[in-house]
Amino acid sequence: MAIKFGRPIEMRDAPRRQTGLASSPLDLTIRPRRNRKAEWARRLVRENVLTSDDLIWPLFVVDGHNTRTPVASMPGVDRLTVDQAVRDAERAMKLNIPCIALFPYTEPSLRDEHGSEALNPNNLVCQSVRAIKKEFPDIGVLCDVALDPFTSHGHDGLIEDGKILNDETVAVLVKQALVQAEAGCDVIAPSDMMDGRVGAIREALDDAGFLDVQIMSYAAKYASAFYGPFRDAIGSAKTLTGDKRTYQMDGANSDEALREVELDIAEGADMVMVKPGMPYLDIVRRVKDAFAMPTFVYQVSGEYAMVAAAAGNGWIDGDRAMMESLLGFKRAGADGILTYFAPKAAEKLKASS
Ligand SMILES: NCc1[nH]cc(CCC(=O)O)c1CC(=O)O
């Protein structure tokens, strides 16, 4: 039957049904609400599900011992000393979260023009990877590759005369990725948006024998206002000079995201990511449809902060908004989500299963 506007065309001129009701019901053959009449019926026709398998939990690490320091702009999120990061890795394991992601707060005294601390095999990220992998070898550990937590100017790459250098930066990122792989990192995630870094990192990993280390590329990463709280958390908010619009993407563009993703896949990315999440759900859908790759989305710090702040003020139901936003990513085609809500969402999923 040909369907147009929700009603079989052949039935347009069918006679109205006679009913015994005083006020006659609408002549509707099709009533979509029937499938929503009860929870069991809704469960039966549900198209997408969120599970703890879909979650990657980003953690912030900081120097020190046995300390958790709240990040003011991200209520509920702490900077963790390495021992505490190990405890959260354990929590992730218990909640069936497959993977955690590590981001360092680097002491200002260790930051320089060149982001040299990124190449220190004993930096905070490498220490954390080793400590976590030692106790919990079965959890996935993802490390960001970019220089911004380590540079005095807060940019993801090297600067010369105010310009972010591409190829020179890639050479440093390759070394950073190797240092992380040597520490035991499972997934290298370049978030810098330099051209050609995925291919260069893949080649170097292979040459060094790290054939099984995966690459999840931040392939379509937009220059976004929603990274604000993250920059607080890693301490680059105050130092960042200018913006990142010469390397991160223009929020007006969509076709360009497909070209970026295509390049990263050609260069050897095992998984691709779109970032931020909620304002870019259309990009998630296009990327998934175009490439059928494992496609991830980052629900970034500003998205987290909006929900957490509104919930904290009693303006929205925080738990429901959290679950709705995460399910929205699945519906848009994401295979997984990097989210600061990971432990909370996983706890909720556990309680309801
Ligand atoms: N290259 C660094 C990086 N890796 C992840 C995020 C943002 C994550 C978030 O906001 O939660 C950023 C910030 C930026 O590009 O400025």
Ligand SMILES: [Mg+2]
């Ligand atoms: Mg690119």
